[in-house]
Each structure stands twice: as C-alpha cells, then as structure tokens.
Amino acid sequence: MSPRIAAFLSGLGLPDLPAGACIDGWTAAMPEAALQDMGLDREQLAAHLHLLLQAETAEPPAAQSAIHTLTVEGGHGKDGHAEHDALVLSAGEIVCIVGPTGSGKSRLLADVECLAQGDTPSGRRILLNGALPTPDQRFAPDCKLVAQLSQNMNFVVDLTVGVFLDMHAACRQIDPDSGVTGRIIAIANSLAGERFGPDVSLTQLSGGQARALMIADAALLSESPIVLIDEIENAGINRRDALDLLVSEDKIVLVSTHDPLLALLGNRRVIISHGRIADVITTSEAEKAVLIQLEDIDAAMLAVRERLARGERIEDPIVWAHQSPRERPHVR
Amino acid sequence: MRLVTVAGPPSVGKTSLFIKVAARLRDDGAHVGVVKFDALSTTDDAAYAALGLPVRVGLSGGLCPDHYFVSNIDDCVAWGHGNGLDVLIIETAGLCNRCSPHIKGVLAICVVDNLAGIHTPRKIGPMLRLADVVAITKGDIVSQAEREVFAYNVRLANPRAPVVWCNGITGQGAMDLAFRIDAAPRIDTLEHHHLRFSMPSAACSYCVGETAIGETYQRGNVRKMSFEDSR
Ligand SMILES: Nc1nc2c(ncn2[C@@H]2O[C@H](COP(=O)(O)OP(=O)(O)OP(=O)(O)O)[C@@H](O)[C@H]2O)c(=O)[nH]1
Numbered sequence: 001m002s003p004r005i006a007a008f009l010s011g012l013g014l015p016d017l018p019a020g021a022c023i024d025g026w027t028a029a030m031p032e033a034a035l036q037d038m039g040l041d042r043e044q045l046a047a048h049l050h051l052l053l054q055a056e057t058a059e060p061p062a063a064q065s066a067i068h069t070l071t072v073e074g075g076h077g078k079d080g081h082a083e084h085d086a087l088v089l090s091a092g093e094i095v096c097i098v099g100p101t102g103s104g105k106s107r108l109l110a111d112v113e114c115l116a117q118g119d120t121p122s123g124r125r126i127l128l129n130g131a132l133p134t135p136d137q138r139f140a141p142d143c144k145l146v147a148q149l150s151q152n153m154n155f156v157v158d159l160t161v162g163v164f165l166d167m168h169a170a171c172r173q174i175d176p177d178s179g180v181t182g183r184i185i186a187i188a189n190s191l192a193g194e195r196f197g198p199d200v201s202l203t204q205l206s207g208g209q210a211r212a213l214m215i216a217d218a219a220l221l222s223e224s225p226i227v228l229i230d231e232i233e234n235a236g237i238n239r240r241d242a243l244d245l246l247v248s249e250d251k252i253v254l255v256s257t258h259d260p261l262l263a264l265l266g267n268r269r270v271i272i273s274h275g276r277i278a279d280v281i282t283t284s285e286a287e288k289a290v291l292i293q294l295e296d297i298d299a300a301m302l303a304v305r306e307r308l309a310r311g312e313r314i315e316d317p318i319v320w321a322h323q324s325p326r327e328r329p330h331v332r
Numbered sequence: 333m334r335l336v337t338v339a340g341p342p343s344v345g346k347t348s349l350f351i352k353v354a355a356r357l358r359d360d361g362a363h364v365g366v367v368k369f370d371a372l373s374t375t376d377d378a379a380y381a382a383l384g385l386p387v388r389v390g391l392s393g394g395l396c397p398d399h400y401f402v403s404n405i406d407d408c409v410a411w412g413h414g415n416g417l418d419v420l421i422i423e424t425a426g427l428c429n430r431c432s433p434h435i436k437g438v439l440a441i442c443v444v445d446n447l448a449g450i451h452t453p454r455k456i457g458p459m460l461r462l463a464d465v466v467a468i469t470k471g472d473i474v475s476q477a478e479r480e481v482f483a484y485n486v487r488l489a490n491p492r493a494p495v496v497w498c499n500g501i502t503g504q505g506a507m508d509l510a511f512r513i514d515a516a517p518r519i520d521t522l523e524h525h526h527l528r529f530s531m532p533s534a535a536c537s538y539c540v541g542e543t544a545i546g547e548t549y550q551r552g553n554v555r556k557m558s559f560e561d562s563r
Pocket residue numbers: 340341342343344345346347348349376425469470471472473498499500501
C-alpha cells in the first residue's frame with residue numbers, strides 16, 4: 001500500500017499491511033506481546049503509521065527547483081573586518097573558493113552547509129532566494145538543501161554499487177526500473193576512467209571510482225540543489241566533466257580548492273583571507289585560455305605517469321594536445 | 333529547570349556534541365549540569381568537568397542500565413535543583429538498542445551516527461522511535477548518498493522528530509540543539525511522570541545470579557528460539 005510503511009514493517013520483521021487494511025483496525029488487532037517487542041504501544045504504532053502514510057501523500061518538498069540564488073552576507077574576518085558586499089550565487093553556477101591553508105575556506109562551506117544565521121564564528125547569514133531559510137528548509141532530512149563531497153568521505157556500507165544505488169533511488173521514490181542506477185554507473189565510469197560495474201562492492205572502489213560515483217549520484221539522485229565540494233584535487237577524475245555534470249542539473253556548486261585546474265574552472269572565484277571574503281574574481285577569457293594550457297600540462301603529466309607505469313622510457317619530447325600560446329589564435 | 337535526556341548507542345558522539353551544546357547554553361548565561369549514566373565505566377565526567385560544569389556519574393554495574401536509570405532519574409533532578417541548575421543534561425548509553433529512557437513531557441534527544449550503517453535506524457527501539465529530536469553525527473566521513481539513505485531510514489523509524497545534522501568535532505548542530513533545549517519544558521520533579529515506553533523486561537533465573545546452563549535452570553520469563561523450518 002505504502003512503500004514507507006512496508007519498509008518500516010519489514011524492519012520490524014513484519015509483513016506489509018494486508019491490501020485494503022485500515023491502519024487503526026490493523027493496530028487494534030496487534031497482540032500485546034508483539035507491541036512489546038516492537039517498542040511501541042498501540043497508539044504510538046497507529047500514529048507512526050499514519051505519519052508515514054502522510055509523508056507518502058504529502059507534496060514532495062519543493063527543494064530542487066525552488067532555489068535560484070544563495071546569498072552569503074554579513075560576515076567578518078578573524079580580525080573583525082567586515083566583508084563588503086553580499087555574495088550571490090545562482091543555480092547552474094560554479095564558484096570556487098581559494099586562499100591559503102587555514103584562511104577559512106572550510107568555514108565558508110560550513111556556513112553554507114548549516115545555513116548559518118549569524119550564529120557561527122564568521123557571523124555570516126545565508127539567504128535562499130533572497131530570504132531567510134524556513135525551519136523546514138533547515139531541518140527536513142529528506143530534502144536537505146546542501147549535498148557535500150569531500151576528500152574525507154568514503155563509502156562504508158557493505159553493499160554492491162547496484163544494490164546501494166537501487167536503495168538510494170527507492171528513498172527518493174524513484175522507480176528502480178527507470179534505469180537510473182545504470183545511468184549513474186555509466187557516468188561515473190566516464191568520469192573515472194577505470195571502469196566498474198554494478199556488482200562490485202562499494203568498499204572496493206578505488207579513490208577515483210568512489211569520488212566519481214559520489215559525483216554522479218549527487219547529480220542524478222540527490223535532491224539537494226546546492227553542492228559543496230571540499231578538496232577533491234587528487235581524486236583521479238575528470239574534473240571539468242564532473243563540474244559540468246553538476247551544473248547541467250542546475251545545481252549551485254561551491255568548490256574549495258588549491259588546484260589551479262579546478263580554481264579556473266569556476267565562473268568566479270572567492271578569495272578568502274584571514275577568515276573573510278577579501279575579493280571575488282570573475283574568470284576572464286584570458287584565464288580560460290591559460291586553463292586550456294594547464295589542462296594540456298595535466299594531460300601530459302598523466303600520459304607520462306601511465307607510460308612510466310607500463311615500464312616505458314620517457315625520452316621523446318612532450319607533445320602538447322593544443323597549440324602553444326603564441327600560435328594560438330588571439331583571444332579576446 | 334530544563335531537563336533533557338540524551339540517549340544513543342556507544343561512541344556515537346553524545347559527549348563531544350553536548351559539550352558544545354553545554355558551552356553554548358553556558359555562554360548564553362545558563363547554569364548547566366550533567367549526569368552521565370553508563371554500565372561499567374566512563375570518562376565522560378572528566379570531559380564535562382573540564383568545561384567547568386557540575387557533573388555526576390551513575391554506573392549500573394551488574395544491573396540493567398535502563399532500570400538503574402529510571403530508579404535514579406528523580407534523584408538526579410533533585411540534585412540539579414539543589415545546585416540551582418537552569419539546564420540538566422542526562423547522557424545515557426543506549427546499550428541494548430531496546431533501551432527506553434525517554435520520559436513523557438521531558439525533551440528527548442536520540443543521537444545516532446552515520447558510521448553505524450544504513451540499516452541501524454531500524455534496529456533501534458523506543459530510544460530512537462520515541463525521541464523528540466534525532467541528532468545524526470559523523471556525516472563528515474561517509475558519502476552523501478549514504479547520509480541520505482541513513483536519514484531516510486531514520487525518518488521511517490521516527491517520522492515525528494526533526495533531524496539535526498551534527499558533528500561532535502566541529503560543533504555543527506550544537507546551536508540548534510541548544511535552541512531546542514532552551515524551549516524544553518521546565519521540570520521540578522519527575523514524581524508520577526511516566527516513561528514513554530516500558531523498559532526491556534527480564535525476570536528469569538539468570539537475573540538473580542544463576543550461571544548454570546540447561547532447561548532445568550531456566551525459570552521465570554524465558555522465551556525460546558524456534559528452529560522449525562519456516563517457509
Ligand atoms: N568524524 C567524526 N567523529 C566524531 C563526530 N562526533 C564525535 N566523533 C568522535 O567519536 C568518538 C566518540 O565520541 P564521544 O562523544 O565520546 O561519544 P559518546 O556517544 O559520548 O560515547 P559514550 O558516552 O562512551 O557512549 C570521539 O573520538 C569523537 O571525537 C563527528 O561528527 N565526526
């Protein structure tokens with residue numbers, strides 16, 4: 001009748017409600033001993049089932065499409081100096097956060113993650129669509145606004161990729177036959193290079209594969225309209241494709257990084273100094289041209305690494321994928 | 333005095349988190365005290381005391397920790413009153429997953445961690461199902477996808493309670509919890525209050541010291557496993 005009720009009851013080792021059964025009649029007939037084992041009394045059980053049913057029929061929380069802008073305002077640095085302008089981020093935009101280690105990049109991410117309201121050390125306030133977040137936006141667990149991805153995160157659950165993704169899809173009430181699991185795995189494979197299938201165990205994925213899967217899952221299965229990425233530089237994934245994937249889903253993407261390739265991939269970058277936003281720089285066309293050179297260098301390094309691993313000698317001069325800057329057509 | 337029961341499986345981060353919560357409440361001018369219930373030993377008292385909070389420990393030893401808790405909780409309230417506390421935090425270890433320390437009319441927080449595995453919420457009884465607020469810790473080290481599945485399972489186990497995402501190390505979520513404690517009902521005494529659910533019962537020969545194994549020694553409240561082939 002209701003997937004949530006069925007899942008809850010199966011967790012208790014009980015069969016689903018019989019078709020057509022009413023919650024109150026069913027709980028009224030529940031033997032006392034079974035209730036004791038369940039750890040809920042009759043009224044608690046009935047109320048519980050009614051709430052699960054309500055959650056089923058309630059309008060899905062309008063999280064994804066509803067967030068067009070995210071505003072960071074009112075912050076100050078460690079020395080008390082105020083941040084000048086509010087920072088406004090829009091859906092489909094990549095904004096990078098750069099600054100020396102310890103300057104406060106993670107603080108900014110943490111402020112966004114908890115939708116700070118002047119109650120964190122930075123004093124920042126986060127607005128959604130220009131307004132204060134509602135309690136629902138801050139506390140509803142099923143429609144968390146902010147998804148996170150960091151170097152410290154790992155898959156810990158002992159399941160195969162396919163089974164786990166099906167489970168995640170079921171939580172989002174997405175039909176397992178919709179093929180979403182296969183699409184996520186295909187995208188993850190295109191990001192990581194080293195292929196894996198649905199039957200491999202999550203805990204056996206390499207660092208790059210796990211990171212790629214997290215990104216593909218965040219793009220396709222996470223409802224959160226805001227994605228925070230903390231230091232994924234050495235993850236062994238195609239960074240440009242990964243970010244493109246996320247913004248193609250109209251997410252707001254914030255990336256804290258020391259990696260020049262990632263930093264220049266953003267539409268803008270926020271410079272953090274002594275705990276405050278010191279500047280916001282829009283990536284220029286000239287910078288995008290430099291980025292292409294940097295990507296060439298990166299590709300060359302990668303190619304050399306692979307050749308070394310195959311036992312080859314590296315004596316021939318490096319061949320660049322693109323032309324050198326002097327031969328490159330003039331960029332505006 | 334505001335009273336809050338904090339329960340959750342061992343090592344989920346209750347103390348780390350409520351040290352941050354207590355610090356916030358104290359900074360807002362509240363006089364905060366803590367009682368820690370555990371089974372055999374704890375060093376949590378030292379952690380709370382380091383913050384300068386008055387703290388007491390109750391160790392249940394050979395008794396069911398839940399039964400020990402409920403027989404002492406009103407004395408804890410009296411102690412808090414005697415010390416002029418504004419907020420009394422009771423931290424209890426949820427040792428058997430069937431633990432049921434929450435009291436009607438008293439703010440009940442259950443702490444669970446992402447590391448425990450995505451199916452854990454369904455294995456925890458009244459401690460989670462009947463809590464008013466669920467704090468989820470250790471989201472910093474598991475994947476976002478696992479956090480989402482975990483939160484969904486928490487929602488199935490307790491569709492009533494708001495979820496607060498917490499981190500015992502950074503203090504994320506502490507402010508929200510402090511805010512909820514500020515709004516908790518005032519309690520003068522727990523005399524005549526009721527538990528939200530009965531505690532796990534055991535009244536058999538082994539409760540009173542029997543050690544011998546075998547049918548002849550099993551007296552009282554005994555339940556046997558079934559080894560019939562069920563199909
Ligand atoms: N990574 C991570 N570690 C955490 C988090 N919260 C707590 N910890 C760590 O988890 C360990 C246990 O934390 P405690 O606060 O002692 O847990 P507890 O629930 O009070 O434990 P008992 O009272 O002994 O049952 C400590 O090493 C903490 O530093 C968190 O959000 N993330």
